[in-house]
Amino acid sequence: MRTSRRSFLKTAALGAGAAIAAPYGFVRTIDQAWGAQSWIKKGEPIKIGLLFSLSGGLAVPEEDSTLVMQYAIDEINKAGGVAGMPLEPVIVDAKSDFKVYSEKTKELILRNKVVSIFGCYTSASRKAILPTVMAQDHLLYYPTCYEGAECTQNTICTGPLANQHSKDLIPYMVQQFGKKVFFVGSNYVWPKESNKNAKIWLEKAGGELLGEEYIPLGGSEFGPVLNKIRDAKPNFIFSTVVGASDIAFHKQFKQEGFKVDSMPIASLTTGEIETRAMGNEFGAGHFLSAPYFQALDTPTNHKFVEGFLKSKYGKNGTTHYNMEETYLSAYVFKYGLEKAIKAVGIDGITPRVIRDHSAGIRVEDDVSPEGLIWIDDQNFNCWLKPKIGQCQADGSFKIVKAADTQVAPDPYSIYPDIGKCTADGLKGPDGKLRKSVI
Amino acid sequence: MAVGSFFGSFDWSAFLNALILGVSIASIWLIAALGLTIIYGTAGVINMAHGEFIMLGAYSSYMLQNYVGLPFFLCVPAAFVIVALVGLILERGLIRYLYKRPLDTLLATFGVSLVLMQGVRLIFGSDPKYLAVPPIFTSNFQLGFVNISAFRVIVLGITIALVVALWALFYRTRFGVQVRAVMQDKEMAASFGINSDRVYMLTFAIGAGLAGIAGSLFGVLNIVLPTMGTGYVVQAFLVVVVGGGTLAGSVIAGGATGELQSVFAYFTNDTFARFMLYVLIVVFLRIRPQGLFAPSAKRR
Structure with missing residues (x-):
């Protein structure tokens, strides 16, 4: 059959339309599949994604994050896992490239079906993957400091905010x-x-x-x-x-x-x-x-430093605040998931359910190397004690001041006009609720 | 700070300090570009792996210092030798097959740069390394209101010494005559009995070695990381392109860009200084695409 110009155009238009519609259709079917099938199954390992850069310019801090996460996962698994099920990390290399971050996020959620993602070190990479995380109503543990001014319903942060x-x-x-x-x-x-x-x-x-x-x-x-x-x-x-x-x-x-x-x-x-x-x-x-220094003189920290440096993950020879914040995120996840399983049972677990049950989760002195922290029940950042250390001649830090009590996280402290971050979204001064603000 | 109050507080001592700093920044730009100038100027190879030669220089100094215990001032010439050898192997194994295809050298050397970067990461890990220097290098000189760090003076001194040595090599030795002959017309030089293959090989090795020297110095000023070279290679290319690929051109281009960077940064800030500098370079290359002092020989 000879293709006339008109029929060619028609087919092309149809094809283009199908191509645009395809990804959405695909996502919808996956969504339906999720409705039927639970994220974690009894007796099977719980998959979590570790999305850090192992090569490129960001590799220096992010490689440590991957190592300390593996250490924490080993520790949790040795102690019996979460509700009797071991954690299984899916480790990917984001290559310090923001495009790779967002591609790998999709892959972790859709293909590997991880129940949570632990990742990112810079605000730029976090902002690159958040749209995907929010679109899938998934859960990101962001384990380091950042500037705030975000209010999503899909993030838990264990580092200090700017305020x-x-x-x-x-x-x-x-x-x-x-x-x-x-x-x-x-x-x-x-x-x-x-x-x-x-x-x-x-x-x-x-x-x-x-x-x-x-x-x-x-x-x-x-x-x-x-x-x-x-x-x-x-x-x-x-x-x-x-x-x-x-x-x-x-x-x-x-x-x-x-x-x-x-x-x-x-x-x-x-x-x-x-x-x-x-x-x-x-x-x-x-x-x-x-919030953390290697020199902190508490039994929990001594245990953490010794255990980590002796383990096969401690090859870089030091612990630092970013690592410790990442370590905490593993326990915040464990406690949140345990609470969620108790409340809704294993079949009811979705990433969003874990997040909702993480409100107020506490990591006590005997687990948290920096001392007691807890997750804010509104904005899901961390209550913690910032400390001031002075570097000594041997490269260790001497703590010269520690806050008396945990300081509240407030992502909008310098933008009070924009509103207050609550568990359901950003509440503006006019009482309007805005969801997923980044 | 308001702009008005800023200009109101203009004082000559601070400006003079900025000018002196400009000379130092210029020497850093120039020493990063010297090796590239030779390689590009002689063989026409666009060497994207130049930054990684710089990185190798820093790592070879680190290696010699930590595993052999060599004092820092001996690490610098040793870095020249080691990186020159790497350059030699690379030239014999890869680059020499690409002289007739200058654009392909761009891709090939880019691939080499990735291989070197990841290779170093595999061997040494991706955590930053530390290069120790004698304490006198970490002090500064103060003459009246003029301040300059000792190490910047050393970098400047080494840069000047290298420029003089290169000038002598190219214009005062038999080898230099051969290099210039090959630069002007390879076939004609070959017909007069000059082994152009050997000339290319040696200039490539010398160029790589110069990057090694630069790297061992930058390891002290900056940080020793597998990715440290990428920041310098852009600057180096700018200097070479603006200069036109000749030694004199690079010296003047390096001096001008370093000085402008410092003066702009003095009046505004570092980010804006870079912006201004790159705009000026684009405008300059629009007007004079061949660079400051392009060799008058037949173009390749």
């Missing part, structure tokens, strides 16, 4: 070293939002902001910034520089003749692993605010 992170650090530094401060950060969303928070604490503490500079992500030339700091003569520097840049920053700080005694860097990121990479002499004397 918890610098709350004690800024007043402490103003009190110890003086009022004048200079902000330095990497040029992306988390440092900028963190600095907005820090400015509020700074104003309350009576401090004075002399300047604010941002360095491109991965940039290694701090000469111009350090020259400006030299001219401004602040009492201390508040840093939200991340990753490799942070190491270059601390090195050049000393190489340019700055003295840590008279102008220390108060950082939200420079932990044990960064100090090891830059060399102890470049890290000594500076400050870090984090």
